[in-house]
Amino acid sequence: xxxxxxxxxxxxxxxxFAIFRTKPHWISLVVFLxxxxxxxxxxxxxxxxxxxxxxxxxxxVQGLGILTGYGGQISIGQxxxxxxxxxxxxxxxxxxxxxxxxxxxxxxxxxxxxxxxxGLPALRIKGFYLAMSTLAAQxxxxxxxxxxxxxTGGTEGLHVEHxxxxxxxxxxxxxxxxxxxxxxxLAIFFAKNLMRTKVGRALVAIRDNDLAxxxxxIEVALYKLLAFFISCFFAGIAGAVYAHYIGFISPVQFTLQxxxxxxxILIVGGMGSIMGAIFGTVFMKLIxxxxxxxxxxxxxxxxxxxxxxxxxxxxxxxxxxxxxxxxFEPRGINHLWVVxxxxxRLYPFSH
Amino acid sequence: MRMKMNVWLxxxxxxxxxxxxxxxxxxxxxxxxxxxxxxxxxxxxxIFEINDLTGxxxxxxxxxxxxxxxxxxxxNEKGGIxxxxxxxxxxxxxxxNFEWGDNKAQAGPVPxxxxxxxxxxxxxxxxxxxxxxxxxxxxxxxxRDKIVQINAGGGQPGWYPPRYxxxxxxxxxxxxxxxxxxxxxxxxxxxxxxxxxWAWFTLDIPYGRATIxxxxxxxxxxxxxxxxxxxxxxxxxxxxxxxxxxxxxxGANYCYGNLVILQQQKLMKDVTxxxxxxxxxVIACPYGIMEDIIKVAGxxxxxxxxxxxxxxxxxxxxxGVKWAHDITKKxxxxxxxxxxxxxAYGKIMVTAIKWALETKGYPVTGEDVYNSxxxxxxxxxxxxxxxxxxxxxxxxxxxxTHMRGVKDGKIVRISEDFTxxxxxxxxxxxxxx
Numbered sequence: 001x002x003x004x005x006x007x008x009x010x011x012x013x014x015x016x017f018a019i020f021r022t023k024p025h026w027i028s029l030v031v032f033l034x035x036x037x038x039x040x041x042x043x044x045x046x047x048x049x050x051x052x053x054x055x056x057x058x059x060x061v062q063g064l065g066i067l068t069g070y071g072g073q074i075s076i077g078q079x080x081x082x083x084x085x086x087x088x089x090x091x092x093x094x095x096x097x098x099x100x101x102x103x104x105x106x107x108x109x110x111x112x113x114x115x116x117x118x119g120l121p122a123l124r125i126k127g128f129y130l131a132m133s134t135l136a137a138q139x140x141x142x143x144x145x146x147x148x149x150x151x152t153g154g155t156e157g158l159h160v161e162h163x164x165x166x167x168x169x170x171x172x173x174x175x176x177x178x179x180x181x182x183x184x185x186l187a188i189f190f191a192k193n194l195m196r197t198k199v200g201r202a203l204v205a206i207r208d209n210d211l212a213x214x215x216x217x218i219e220v221a222l223y224k225l226l227a228f229f230i231s232c233f234f235a236g237i238a239g240a241v242y243a244h245y246i247g248f249i250s251p252v253q254f255t256l257q258x259x260x261x262x263x264x265i266l267i268v269g270g271m272g273s274i275m276g277a278i279f280g281t282v283f284m285k286l287i288x289x290x291x292x293x294x295x296x297x298x299x300x301x302x303x304x305x306x307x308x309x310x311x312x313x314x315x316x317x318x319x320x321x322x323x324x325x326x327x328f329e330p331r332g333i334n335h336l337w338v339v340x341x342x343x344x345r346l347y348p349f350s351h
Numbered sequence: 352m353r354m355k356m357n358v359w360l361x362x363x364x365x366x367x368x369x370x371x372x373x374x375x376x377x378x379x380x381x382x383x384x385x386x387x388x389x390x391x392x393x394x395x396x397x398i399f400e401i402n403d404l405t406g407x408x409x410x411x412x413x414x415x416x417x418x419x420x421x422x423x424x425x426x427n428e429k430g431g432i433x434x435x436x437x438x439x440x441x442x443x444x445x446x447x448n449f450e451w452g453d454n455k456a457q458a459g460p461v462p463x464x465x466x467x468x469x470x471x472x473x474x475x476x477x478x479x480x481x482x483x484x485x486x487x488x489x490x491x492x493x494x495r496d497k498i499v500q501i502n503a504g505g506g507q508p509g510w511y512p513p514r515y516x517x518x519x520x521x522x523x524x525x526x527x528x529x530x531x532x533x534x535x536x537x538x539x540x541x542x543x544x545x546x547x548x549w550a551w552f553t554l555d556i557p558y559g560r561a562t563i564x565x566x567x568x569x570x571x572x573x574x575x576x577x578x579x580x581x582x583x584x585x586x587x588x589x590x591x592x593x594x595x596x597x598x599x600x601x602g603a604n605y606c607y608g609n610l611v612i613l614q615q616q617k618l619m620k621d622v623t624x625x626x627x628x629x630x631x632x633v634i635a636c637p638y639g640i641m642e643d644i645i646k647v648a649g650x651x652x653x654x655x656x657x658x659x660x661x662x663x664x665x666x667x668x669x670x671g672v673k674w675a676h677d678i679t680k681k682x683x684x685x686x687x688x689x690x691x692x693x694x695a696y697g698k699i700m701v702t703a704i705k706w707a708l709e710t711k712g713y714p715v716t717g718e719d720v721y722n723s724x725x726x727x728x729x730x731x732x733x734x735x736x737x738x739x740x741x742x743x744x745x746x747x748x749x750x751x752t753h754m755r756g757v758k759d760g761k762i763v764r765i766s767e768d769f770t771x772x773x774x775x776x777x778x779x780x781x782x783x784x
Contacts, residue, residue, distance in 0.1 A: 049466035053459075146560060155557040156507050156776075157487065173466070246462065247491045250508065251557050252484045253458040261459070285463075292452050292464060303682075307420065308413045311404040311453040 040174035048177040054285050055184035056242045061265050061277040062191045063234025069271035071227035072207030073122050074130055077137035078235050078262045083254030085111040085236025086243035087152055090160050100163040108236040115232025122224045138256050145251040157250025160243050176245050183241050192274045203227055268325050270332025279333040387442040388430045393713050395446040399468035402481030406456030411638050412481045417684045418693015423449045425678045434708040458484040469496055476717040477700050483558050490516040497717040506561040510746040521749045524567035525771035526658040529752040530634040531571040533766050534605040549576040550603035555583040562609040566780040570772055579603045591621045599630050607634040615639035616648040623651040640755055642687040656756040660749055661691045662734050671733020695735040
């Protein structure tokens with residue numbers, strides 16, 4: 001249950017539906033955007049790289065959240081769909097002279113359509129069986145990345161030209177960061193609004209009970225495929241942005257481990273919420289960075305143990321955090337956030 | 352007679368003078384060396400590394416990391432890199448800051464690992480990319496940031512086109528050529544006249560496939576081989592019997608693949624169990640014929656041959672090998688061909704920095720180190736590796752390899768050195784369209 005802050009009254013539907021309802025909301029948004037977009041002026045390149053990778057991962061995980069969190073369809077092929085978008089955007093730009101934005105959206109749509117093909121089994125199967133089907137997507141698409149040498153470059157991969165749009169060439173860490181952040185915000189905004197529409201509610205209904213949803217008149221097959229399309233569209237956009245951010249793509253960048261990691265991020269963040277994908281990504285990336293920083297330090301302080309010991313210890317630490325979350329807060333970080341928010345809103349009347 | 356005596360006297364005095372001067376200079380140098388250790392270091396230089404320390408290729412990558420770390424620790428413990436300043440002529444020393452990150456053989460963590468370490472203070476001038484995922488993703492960035500990049504792996508994106516990335520190893524397609532060259536000699540020595548069959552036995556991942564190139568296939572065919580096909584296996588193979596039977600049916604006499612010990616030991620166990628060793632010769636890449644293969648595959652490793660380029664761990668008469676051995680033992684790490692490679696990487700990085708310091712003086716930039724890497728004399732690793740030399744257009748440093756084989760529970764050399772043909776795309780072995 002989400003509580004409305006004391007003194008906030010919604011007197012019409014517009015107010016009721018607004019994402020940003022109150023003045024403090026709007027002020028927070030403006031301050032947040034101001035900080036977000038001015039970071040390149042006072043942040044190190046490392047911070048920008050960290051935020052950019054977080055941004056790209058958020059886009060991919062938001063897509064997965066729509067499919068898995070809202071639609072209830074498990075997918076472990078998100079990295080492959082990301083790869084599809086990455087390769088499509090680069091090939092369209094370099095071979096067919098597509099402008100960047102057109103190549104990006106074509107890559108999103110192309111990836112979405114590929115997702116629909118692999119989503120077709122979802123009409124007959126669900127749960128673990130569907131997970132196997134999406135695993136096939138990961139393996140088959142990975143095979144294409146590796147073997148269609150004439151198109152994808154095979155093991156050599158593809159060098160990616162800098163993206164340019166409206167006279168700006170995105171060739172510095174700063175403007176690449178802006179590019180990533182614009183698409184990240186658009187993805188969050190789109191996902192948030194999508195879930196407040198008929199489509200979003202239909203997906204939730206299918207997730208909760210597909211038979212009941214069908215009885216209510218929801219075209220289950222159509223919405224399941226639509227969920228796959230939207231999810232893979234997000235992945236495609238994430239992949240295209242990633243390709244232009246990194247400047248080089250090869251099959252090693254879109255692996256099964258990445259797909260599993262995205263699912264893990266979603267679980268830790270909280271499935272079925274827009275904020276969950278964001279919290280999960282930020283949390284997991286920060287943990288990853290923490291262990292990256294701490295491992296060499298520990299290895300230097302205790303050289304007798306060797307580097308591998310501390311690198312492996314960091315993996316164990318990473319795993320323990322995920323287990324603790326699954327045991328003590330299976331609804332993810334987002335649930336903690338909701339509890340905290342509601343407690344604040346109801347204070348001092350916490351009952 | 353008197354004249355002869357005068358000449359002898361003259362020569363004797365010259366000899367005494369030269370010996371005296373040398374002794375004096377040596378003493379001066381020693382005094383300077385001692386003096387420089389009494390003073391604080393003039394500054395520090397930074398090296399960083401992205402490597403697979405806990406991922407699937409860590410069995411090779413960890414010893415490489417240890418070798419580099421040991422060399423750096425040893426240099427620092429002895430006062431740092433000691434060099435003659437080109438401006439003052441005085442001996443100076445700098446310490447080395449070394450940082451590393453574990454990317455688990457994945458590309459995902461590479462951007463943040465790279466940006467964090469590449470922008471540290473002092474700004475790094477050289478880095479080591481041990482994992483293929485890092486070595487092949489980062490060349491555009493190191494070129495942008497002017498940081499010399501040392502790659503372990505010989506995958507093509509790491510060495511072509513020529514940028515700030517240098518590969519201190521033989522390249523993957525080149526290793527396959529060495530294997531084919533030896534295999535043809537072996538085939539002919541057995542009195543065969545018909546064309547032998549060549550099979551690729553590979554992991555269906557970029558690392559595995561990186562050896563199978565139009566260039567390497569063109570070279571192998573030019574030797575007289577018939578390439579009968581490519582067989583794949585999972586990263587952790589459970590049974591490779593079906594693949595072996597199928598490739599023998601297809602006419603394979605030799606099979607080669609970019610595999611690590613994990614797969615190579617299974618191949619050897621399976622060919623032994625199925626009694627196929629007489630029918631097919633398994634040939635390993637350098638990462639598949641390390642000392643651990645004997646520990647893991649035991650007697651089944653007998654008969655395995657493979658491509659390699661480092662010195663043998665027991666060649667302690669070579670000064671570089673003795674030096675690396677002592678360092679490795681000092682820091683209590685395992686001593687094997689992988690540690691030789693790791694120490695060689697460390698030695699080359701430290702040498703390149705030292706040359707840059709001696710040319711330019713402190714502080715040095717990545718560009719200065721880049722120029723050192725292109726030194727026309729190349730690098731002398733004291734026998735750890737064959738001659739290592741780079742040019743403006745060539746980023747592969749090693750062109751000499753040889754073949755090794757497992758015999759009576761030991762890895763021994765079974766061929767003379769082989770000069771790897773140029774596997775560059777668009778080079779002499781690229782098939783014409």
